[in-house]
Amino acid sequence: MIRTALLVAGKDLRIERRSRVLLWQVLPFGVMALVLSGLALGPAHAGNSSAGPGLFYLVMLLVTLLMINRSQVIEGSSGTRTSVATLGLDPAGVFLGKALALAVELWITGVVVLAGAVLLLHTALVGSAEALPSVLVILAALAAAGTLYGALSGGGQGPATLLPVLSFPAFAPLLIAGERSYSDALHGGSLWQWWLISLVALVAYLGIGILLYGVLEES
Amino acid sequence: MIKQLSQRLLGPVTLALLALTFWLGLWVTPPDRIQGNLVRLLYIHPAIAWVGLYVSFGTSVIASCLYLWKRTRSTIMDRVAYCAMEVSAIFITLTLITGSIWGRPTWGVWWAWDARLTSTAILLVFALGYLALRRANDDPELRARRSAVFAIIAAINVPIDHFSVDWWHTLHQGATVFTQNGNFLVHGSMLWTLFLSLFAFTLLFFWLLRARYRLEVLRDQRYAASLDEALAQRRREGVH
Secondary structure, eight states: OOOHHHHHHHHHHHHHHHHIIIIIIIIIHHHHHHHHHHHOOOOHHTTTTTTTTHHHHHHHHHHHHHHHHHHHHHHTTTHHHHHHHTOOHHHHHHHHHHHHHHHHHHHHHHHHHHHHHHHHSSOOOHHHHHHHHHHHHHHHHHHHHHHHHHHEEEEEEEEHHHHHOOOOOOOOOOOOOHHHHHHHHTTTOOHHHHHHHOOOOOOHHHHHHHHHHHHHOOO | OOOHHHHHHHHHHHHHHHHHHHIIIISSSSBBBBBBBGGGGGHHHHHEEEEEEEEIHHHHHHHHHHHHHHOOOOOOHHHHHHHHHHHHHHHHHHHHHHHHHHHHHHHHSSSSOOOHHHHHHHHHHHHHHHHHHHHHSHHHHHHHHHHHHHHHTTTTHHHHHHHHHHOOOSSSOOOOOTTSSOOOOOOOOHHHHHHHHHHHHHHHHHHHHHHHHHHHHHHHHHHHHHHHHHHHHHHHHOOO
């Protein structure tokens, strides 16, 4: 399973490196969404706003949606699913590999958007650095959940519009946990309970994905 | 014989018990010492929530699990899961509406960003997402499989919703009928009316589920007949 996961993750990341979609489309989108969030608050209120952590996670949710769609497009190209089925790859491994690749892409984007939040929204640098471990865990949970929802919404009618409807309710607890942990890191509060919720969500989504991804990919 | 009789009686018995609940709740039970007549709304709100969040959502999740398990996989399980989720979506909406009507005079607002309210709203979006997912897939087997997986994922939110009042201590009150030691906090006619409403609304769920299931069977039959008709027409066109 681990070997398959590494193979699939390597394949997805190589495709991303060659196509440069992350670099030229997703990262600029993340920064632009952050600027627009600042403008929505109003230039006078954007700096040092208590909404900074929430806006960061909102931007990351939008980025996650883009990345999930991208991840599904890679699988959707002609013959890919048939090839994976013919090769007899372990579905749990395929799920873990796709989730890992998505997590790596989200971690890269997350670090850039976090730096953008420090620069544009004036969130404290030290607090943001302290929040980084929890950001990485929550983005990993988003990647695991997103991979599952991507498989659920793919192939039917209007997958791009169906994906947010299906995934947002599942992302909401992660958004809350992320916003609270980031805010607590900025204001010196206790982080452990939000860490725990994020870890439980990550383990739950990984567990469900390992068990049920095969059912979704069955032909 | 007994099965037929129970099926025939389910509707009238449900209606009679609901009427009894409304009569007891509106005229027989006394007003509350603090809430006054507003307490009468609580003879239906917990019962509607019980059906929406636990009975119908739970039925849908159990039927989904049984569908995914190969030994019990059948169209019946898929239909039960779908119909129960549809009933659940209606009852969760009613839960939010009745809660909101109670919240306006009690809390001063129609909506509060309370843990219970928010998690219930998220559960409603899950139920609506399930219905959207059903409509997005034409292949019956793919639709059934994907919906079953989605229902199981959505079920994670039910315990979060249930325990939210204990974990976050926000505006919505915790356990109101029983204390931590299992003693009753509600007494007399108020308690019996509350139990009766829970029973009546549970029966209403089974009645609605049965009616919706029959409708789904008829819809499938009509779809199959129209498909046969279309195939026959194509064959006739081929002959000429």
